[in-house]
Amino acid sequence: MAVMSKTRKLSLALALVSLAALGITLVRGWSSAVASGQAQSLDSDTLFFVSGSQPAIQRMRANDPERLAEQAASVAAETVQIDANQRFGAMCEISGMHGSPDGRWIAVDVNCEAGAHTLLLEASTGRLRPAEPDPWRESFFLNWTPDGDAFLLRVDPGGDDLTLLVNARSGRFTQMDTPLFTYDAVLSPNLPAQAGGERVLYAVSRGLGFGSEVWVMDRSGQNRERIIHDPAHVIAYPRWSPTGDAIAYIRMPDSNVPFTVGELLLTDGDGRNARVVAQADAGHGYPPVWSPDGQQVAFVVRENPEDGAADIAAPYLESNIHLVEAATGRVRAVTRFEGALVDGPTWSPDGTWLAFSTDSSDSGQAGGVFDVWLVEAAGGEARRVTRDADARWPVWLPGERR
Amino acid sequence: MRTFRRPSTGRILAIVAALLALTAVGSDAPVGASSAFQQSTRFLSPPYYGTSEVTSVFDHELPLYGSDDGNSWTMHYTGVKDGAGARSSYDQHRGIDYWLRYEPVRAAASGAVAQAGWANPADHRASYGLHVRIDHADGFRTIYGHLSVLRVQQGDAIPFLANEFQRIIGISGNTGLCYGWEGTGPSGRCTDNDPPSCGAHIHFQLEHNGRVENPYGWVGPFADPWAQRPDGAVSVDRWLSHPSITNSDVFPADPPLSFPPIVLDEPGYVAVDDGSAGFAENPAGCWTVDNTTGWDGDYRYRSVPGGDCTATWNFPQDQPAGYHHVFVHVPNDDVALSVRNATVDAARYTIGHTVSPSQPQAKQSDVAVVNQWAYPNRYHTSRWVYAGTYYFDSNEFGTDYVRLESQVLDSAGTLAADAVRFAPAVYPVPQQTYLPLTMKQWPPIPTTPLLNPIDNPSGGPDYTISWSTAALADTYTLQEASEPSFAGAVTRYSGPQTWLDVNDQPPGTYYYRVKAANAWAESGWSNVQSVTVLAPVGWQTIAAQDFEGASLAPWIAWDDNGATGGEYTWGQRTCRPYAGSYSGWGVGGGAQGAALSCGSDYPHNANSWMIYGPFDLRAAIAGDIGFKLWLYTESYTDPVFYSASVNGTNFYGYIITGDSQGWVDKALDLSNVPTLGSLMGQPQVWVAMVFSSNGSIAYPEGAYVDDVVVRRCFQEPCSSEGSSAVDSFPGMWQAPAERHLYWLAPDSLKTEPGP
Helix, strand or coil: CCCCCCCCCCHHHHCECCHHHHHHHCCCCCCCCCCCCCCCCECCCEEEEEECCCCEEEEEECCCHHHHHHCCCCCCCEEEECCCCCCCCCCEEEEEEEECCCCCEEEEEEEECCEEEEEEEECCCCCEEECCCCCCCCEEEEEECCCCCEEEEEECCCCCCEEEEEECCCCCEEECCCCCCEEEEEECCCCCHHHCCCEEEEEECCCCCCCEEEEEEECCCCCCEEEEEECCEEEEEEEECCCCCEEEEEEEECCCCCCEEEEEEEEECCCCCCEEEEEEEEEECCCCEECCCCCEEEEEEECCCCCHHHHHCHHHCCEEEEEEECCCCCEEECCCCCCCCEEEEEECCCCCEEEEEECCCCCCCCCCCCEEEEEECCCCCCEECCCCCCCEEEEEECECCC | CCCCCCCCHHHHHHHHHHHHCCCCCCCCCCCCCCCHHHHCCCCECCCECCEECEEECCCCCCCCCCCCCCCCCCECCCCCECCCHHHCCCCCCCCEEECCCCCEEECCCCEEEEEEEECCCCECCCCCCEEEEEECHHHEEEEEEEEEEECCCCCCEECCCCCHHHHEEEEEECCCCCCCCCCCCHHHCCCCCCCCCCCCEEEEEEEECCEEECCECCCCCCCCHHHHCCCECCCCECECCCCEECCCCCCCCCCCCCCCCCCCCCCCCEEECCCCCCEEEECCCCCEEECCCCHHHCEEEEEECCCCCEEEEECCCCCCCEEEEEEEECCCCCCCCCCCCCCCCCEEEEEEEEEECCEEEEEEEEEEEECHHHCCCCCCCCCEEEEEEEEECCCCCCCCEEEEEHHHCCCCEEEEECCEEEEECCCCCCCCCCCCCHHHHCCCCCCCCCECCCCCCCCCCCEEEEECCCCCCCEEEEEEECCCCCCCCEEEEEECCCEEEECCCCCEEEEEEEEEECCCCECCCCCCEEEEECCCCCEEEEEEECCCCCCCCCCEEEECCCCCCCCCEEEEECCCCCCCCCEEEEEEEHHHHCCCCCCCECCCCCEEEEEEEEECCCCCCEEEEEEEEEEECCCCCCCEEEEEECCCCEEEEEEECCEEEEEEEEEEECCCECCCECCCCCCCEEEEEEEECCCCCCCECEEEEEEEEEEEECCCCCCCCCCCCCCCEEEEEECCCCCCEEECCCHHHHHCCCC
16 A cells, blocks of 8 residues: 655656756856866766755765765765756656766666656866757667767667667767667677677567567677567666676566566576566666676665556656675675665775665654765665755765875 | 476467467458559558558658758658647657557558567666568568557567457557556646556657668658658558548548457447357256356366367357357366466367358358467456457357367367357447457466575574465575585475475584465565574473373373283373373373373283374484483383484384383483494484383383473583483384384394283
8 A cells, every 4th residue: 555644745846857957058068167078087086966946966075975975965965957947847857867887977767657768967168068969869878888978879779779879979889780679789898809799788678468589699780699588577777787797787577567666687697597586666767877897786676566556657766776696695784774765875985885865864764855875895884975955866976096 | 497398388388379370351442552563653551450640750851860961840741840739740750659558550561570578678768669670572561560569579470361369469558668648748748647557658760771761751842851861751642542530631531440459348348148148058968067157157067188079059049140259168267377267278269150241151261270278368358358240140049159169179278168259340449459469478487586685693403484476476486505506405494485484404504495386377586585503502492291291292102002901101190200290101091091091001902102202403412311210121022212213104113121220311312322323413313202111011000200301402511411222122113004013132122922
């Protein structure tokens, strides 16, 4: 039964974006940024997140997470204001951010009532622009390339349904040789030569009731091999570890129930030897997140699987973040909120901390607005970074010193 | 690999096809029937039944995303900007939103289903959510967004001249990114103070050759701005019949579609139960009545195939004529899937009905196939299953009915005949609907259980294995293996529990995995957990028996020739203890043995067994059974037999007779058993102590044993003491069958007769 008395506010509503407004504010940038015209690395580790009822992307230096947490809510942040208009007409929201491995870019998911788009934020300057080669086309961001120079984008889903490899700096793109109904794709890390060099992993589903398949191929489209065929499940977010020797993914029922409980699986780097390691939230779009050293995977676990309301309404989710050690399969919780929605885990560049967002208050009660928190991956108390900021989707980018 | 046990996949597909082919005869001619000739102008009919309300109009001033005009207003198709009130919209809206709460959505024209599923299969919050795209002739495509249930799959056809039942593509809802106007948040936004169903509507979108257009066209006094956009097109009124809307000042509206879809518990329904006045069975008594469950407490059933038996539910003559939705009751309680009363997966209901109100004398029949076995289930929790909508007349001559016919079934199982409900088709359409959509989720595959880490920090031989409960699971199978590849794995548990206590496990590393199952399918194997049992140093006692306890357990004692000649078994007696107060007398137990006084002669024809086992010697390097023996018997004929077995029936060991001259140590080295050789490595071993006498001379007392110890050793030191063979002969006995004695040596004793 739904917990109807819960006063958690629908942060989605507060994070509305006017794409029209985005159109005229995309080049505002950080106040301190030097407009060099080229993407540069940051000079320090930096934490980014989306905040505010008129959404803005904020950044703060985050070389010293301990200090960042101690000075919760008082650390100076820079802002790129997304000039959301005051009207409640635009049915869009920012629904995720994805930092590039080289720390130079952030892809921003813009989810709309009738379509989806992707923005590209230049981390050093704060410049924001559409990521699609044709900005009127819908798109879903898929993944960054391992070097961070380019990203994979699903363009025109349901129409031409293309998978494009887009250069972040120039916007030039090439079309990947993926079939119709490809809903996810990722490029392999620099695998050892004996593993066949650079490979592309992609997931395909013809729709509800058909399950899904996962294939790997050369970047040229040659040497295709189907590594998973699951007629009853959707394979969500297959992700290679940074070393390429393992793949993590969420296996979720192929169902018309929007939000369910799935399973986190790990396989060898070639997709074989799949083993279930934990139950994981499914349907909300939370991918497994590898630690920088490829030893651990952070993922979101649903804490209220018995709540039918949470099966059909995303805000009713109660969750926590867990970690699994890839080598042993040992799972442990790193956050222990009760009745709160916890999501968006992102690793610090050195892999010792996790940033995430939750609507839990200081007293542990759900129902507040979302804020960004930190927790040591080794364990310990979660610490607040923002306060009543309606802040979500943290991204932690490495600075030049790394 | 999953195993779908029943029905076969082919059968499932056939059932799905049959369900989708269900005919709701009685509707008017298809509304908005389209043709290729019409498609270039007007070809759309309403995407829903009844009357709705437009909550967001098409925005003709849609700015080019991310670049140019930056406006935040909307432009109605009249050219008026910033619509308010009745012309509500939102910036960049590329379709029409109709307020439709969990009601059937129909294809606006014939075509082929190009896509039916989630906008993003991995992220169900995204965009249109669960949606359908249909390709029509001449490059047109319609999109139906935010549905909650799909009734079509990619590749399905919406036939030209499809009847209304074939037109329904799903149920509206609020999936994907979906805001509603009835919420309690700002400007009617849904918050979690609102029901999770808040915001349900359909987003209806029309595309022509990949460019979006307003299906209502453009009537503004200047050129349509939208038509100039890269993804825009000239908008033309494409409606053959405009959808009925209450805010008809926004768009033209036509009368609502008059054929309502399926509804639940609408006023005026009447149920005809089996056994009631409106029910008839033919021949009489061909159904078995079950009064334990079913609608109104009973139902009928029979096994099929076989027999020629019908059940008929007549349309009540006192019910006003009209269109009625027909529901059949499936008497499966909300119990485990494997325990169902109705198991036929293709029950054929024949519906005799009137063709139309204008032809009251014209009758026809249709068939609805219902998978009784599938209902209820997690997606269709009601036992009432929709079987179509038909026009029923007064039924004066018994022409309007629902009939279940056993002889035309092509499936096997238990066929149930329970109640039938006739529900008048009325407006307005309630929120809930019945549709045979369940097959999308069939068979119900259990989720994979999660095996918990095994806690055994000391490396001891006892630990507990546990796993999570799996949804839809009835039973679990736990495998154990000594290799991570699970080569040579054995099933350690099969049943409904979610744990297993493992005891006395030999040293080694063990790997476990578990899977769930129900009557139809199995899950995949779970994650693997391992546990290591460390090898203890020196001898480990497996079982000891000093006869000082209240019983011989866990040893089992019996007289192998029963009560013949009296019942004499091993018994705890004080007559001649080696240590403590008791020892085991070979004939001192049992009905007659317990009555023997100390010092009595042992009886003739005794056959007294005492067995312990099985125990595990897989990782052992040594093992033995040692004991104290006091023996005074007739030489060669009245022996004590101490032995071991690897199957619990054939025991091999040593036979000793005669006078031991008091208490002596005896032992059987389990690494050197007669005939069997070493038992090290055996997973199951039994040991036995037998006292036997023939029918001739009997001596006083016979045999006592005391301080019996069964041991094994996994790690040195484990040197053995004592000797087995001294004064003994090897032999083999069988137990617990009738006494058989096969002397292996000496040969002279092989002639010893059995009982």
